[in-house]
Amino acid sequence: MSDSLLRMHQVQVVRGRRTVLAVTDLAVDADERVAIVGPNGSGKTTLLLTMALLLQPSAGTVQVGGEIATRANARALRRRIGLVFQDPMLFRGSVRDNVGMAPRFNGIARDERERRVTGWLEDFGIAGLADRRADRLSGGGAQRVALSRALVMDPSLLLLDEPFAALDPATRASVAADLVTWLGATSGAAVLVTHDLGEALAFGGTLGVLSGGAILQHGPAGEVMARPSSFEAARLLGVENLLPGRFVRDDRSVIVLDGWGEVRVGGGVADVGEAPVALIRAGAIRLLPIDRPMPEGWSGLEGHVSEIGPMPASNRVVVRRGDRTLVVAVPWSRGWLPAIGETVIAAVPPEAVHVVPGGSGGVA
Amino acid sequence: MSEIVQGIGEAWQLLISGDPEVWSIAWLSLRVSLSATLIALLIGVPIGTVIALHEHPGKTAVVGAVHAGMALPPVVAGLVVSILLWRSGPLGQWGLLYTPSAMVIAQAVIATPIVTGLTYAAVSGLDPRYRLQLAALGASGPATAWALLREAHVALIAAVVAGFGAVISEVGAAMMVGGNIKGQTRVLTTATVLEVNRGHFATAIALSTILLILVYAVTLGLTIVQRRR
Numbered sequence: 215m216s217d218s219l220l221r222m223h224q225v226q227v228v229r230g231r232r233t234v235l236a237v238t239d240l241a242v243d244a245d246e247r248v249a250i251v252g253p254n255g256s257g258k259t260t261l262l263l264t265m266a267l268l269l270q271p272s273a274g275t276v277q278v279g280g281e282i283a284t285r286a287n288a289r290a291l292r293r294r295i296g297l298v299f300q301d302p303m304l305f306r307g308s309v310r311d312n313v314g315m316a317p318r319f320n321g322i323a324r325d326e327r328e329r330r331v332t333g334w335l336e337d338f339g340i341a342g343l344a345d346r347r348a349d350r351l352s353g354g355g356a357q358r359v360a361l362s363r364a365l366v367m368d369p370s371l372l373l374l375d376e377p378f379a380a381l382d383p384a385t386r387a388s389v390a391a392d393l394v395t396w397l398g399a400t401s402g403a404a405v406l407v408t409h410d411l412g413e414a415l416a417f418g419g420t421l422g423v424l425s426g427g428a429i430l431q432h433g434p435a436g437e438v439m440a441r442p443s444s445f446e447a448a449r450l451l452g453v454e455n456l457l458p459g460r461f462v463r464d465d466r467s468v469i470v471l472d473g474w475g476e477v478r479v480g481g482g483v484a485d486v487g488e489a490p491v492a493l494i495r496a497g498a499i500r501l502l503p504i505d506r507p508m509p510e511g512w513s514g515l516e517g518h519v520s521e522i523g524p525m526p527a528s529n530r531v532v533v534r535r536g537d538r539t540l541v542v543a544v545p546w547s548r549g550w551l552p553a554i555g556e557t558v559i560a561a562v563p564p565e566a567v568h569v570v571p572g573g574s575g576g577v578a
Numbered sequence: 579m580s581e582i583v584q585g586i587g588e589a590w591q592l593l594i595s596g597d598p599e600v601w602s603i604a605w606l607s608l609r610v611s612l613s614a615t616l617i618a619l620l621i622g623v624p625i626g627t628v629i630a631l632h633e634h635p636g637k638t639a640v641v642g643a644v645h646a647g648m649a650l651p652p653v654v655a656g657l658v659v660s661i662l663l664w665r666s667g668p669l670g671q672w673g674l675l676y677t678p679s680a681m682v683i684a685q686a687v688i689a690t691p692i693v694t695g696l697t698y699a700a701v702s703g704l705d706p707r708y709r710l711q712l713a714a715l716g717a718s719g720p721a722t723a724w725a726l727l728r729e730a731h732v733a734l735i736a737a738v739v740a741g742f743g744a745v746i747s748e749v750g751a752a753m754m755v756g757g758n759i760k761g762q763t764r765v766l767t768t769a770t771v772l773e774v775n776r777g778h779f780a781t782a783i784a785l786s787t788i789l790l791i792l793v794y795a796v797t798l799g800l801t802i803v804q805r806r807r
Contacts (some may be wrong), residue, residue, distance in 0.1 A: 218670050297710075301705075303705070319715055
């Protein structure tokens with residue numbers, strides 16, 4: 215762990231009497247990409263500012279390149295870190311002036327400065343804007359300038375605070391693509407914080423879940439998505455179905471979901487205690503007519519269709535049984551779509567059922 | 579009413595005739611007020627910026643003191659400077675009382691808290707992420723302050739306008755430390771007071787008109803700077 219580029223250990227940030235950030239241990243390796251997803255107010259920006267050594271934690275240590283950050287060395291260590299906010303935060307002057315700020319502040323000679331600035335403007339496709347006033351740029355152009363400005367010193371760590379949130383979807387995709395290209399071409403590490411799960415997943419690599427100032431879960435994105443460690447993490451990771459139940463066998467291979475019945479569990483069981491909750495993603499469930507045989511080993515939950523609505527790549531079908539509901543995603547291109555009111559079987563493969571401890575906020 | 583018309587006519591006459599006395603009074607007014615504003619700028623902008631950028635337990639008290647200074651009555655400033663510059667006062671040996679320099683000092687005392695307070699407000703009002711962004715880019719303290727002042731330039735020019743406006747228009751301090759000596763320390767405001775006391779309303783209106791033209795010219799110049807990007 216000591217060769218991590220950045221490491222936060224027992225870090226706490228306290229404001230007034232409230233602990234707004236409490237990170238036990240978080241390490242970012244030299245070429246790692248980390249996306250941290252969390253709702254508004256979860257401490258994302260505080261986390262990023264602490265990583266950027268712009269916020270002195272109330273307790274704990276932040277190490278950059280193995281060196282513990284202090285007030286004395288923070289400015290020198292920050293040379294290795296680039297930071298981009300949601301708003302581009304461009305300053306008065308031209309695009310070239312803005313991108314050249316860090317080299318100027320760090321005493322890089324004019325010729326070298328010009329070379330670097332021109333190179334980055336070309337890489338981000340904004341060389342033509344070099345002499346334009348920075349405050350006259352479009353949202354996408356301005357964010358490209360902000361990215362170029364953060365990268366011009368070749369940082370080992372790039373920190374991004376929802377940098378695409380203010381952009382329209384098309385611009386977002388194009389700026390994000392340029393960024394991913396850069397990340398692929400360098401050995402630098404990058405940390406993205408965002409409230410948008412889709413953006414976090416597109417960033418790739420490691421995924422962290424932040425809530426109430428604490429990192430609930432942290433690991434390879436695929437693993438975290440497949441096996442949220444808690445009710446709260448599942449909620450933040452967009453799991454549509456969080457169904458309370460109880461185990462009926464000692465081996466915990468079957469859970470009886472309240473109001474639904476038995477379902478086989480093949481996706482793993484976290485330490486669940488008294489109130490287990492089964493997590494089932496809408497996309498993993500298949501809807502079948504009542505008379506159709508189920509695939510071998512799957513569990514069937516019977517109910518009637520109460521709602522059908524569109525999602526980006528599928529229809530969102532709500533299956534109801536009493537006061538319980540189950541959300542199923544039926545892809546547009548395939549899958550049988552029942553009519554509202556029709557009785558159906560929601561077929562659940564065991565590997566799609568993952569059980570975690572119940573949440574404090576209650577479940578539907 | 580006829581006196582107003584006569585006064586404006588006389589002002590016009592004085593302006594186009596190039597009356598040397600009037601021009602020297604107008605020039606002294608401008609020189610004293612611009613010098614005082616410049617001093618206030620050189621002192622007030624750095625102090626206002628430092629106050630805005632540093633957090634400490636006494637900050638509210640400090641800002642409160644600056645705000646009180648913004649409401650400092652010119653006669654009080656005049657009184658203090660008079661006492662300091664009085665022949666037997668602590669700075670009496672400089673022999674500045676009843677000179678334009680004394681007027682510049684008194685007016686700088688009036689304008690400095692105004693420029694300081696408005697600079698503090700301008701810098702404090704910036705999005706705090708600008709400062710974080712500058713720190714992330716490796717800016718030193720002075721470089722950070724300079725970049726933030728550039729961002730706040732619209733409000734800063736307003737601070738200069740307010741400082742200049744306070745001193746070009748004041749009469750109490752100029753009278754007390756300058757003495758309204760003809761050909762030496764008489765400025766447009768003190769001359770206007772004198773002419774009104776003498777019952778020369780037309781001349782007073784003429785001097786006031788010139789004062790207004792000067793104020794407009796200077797503030798227009800500052801506005802042009804303010805609107806330039």
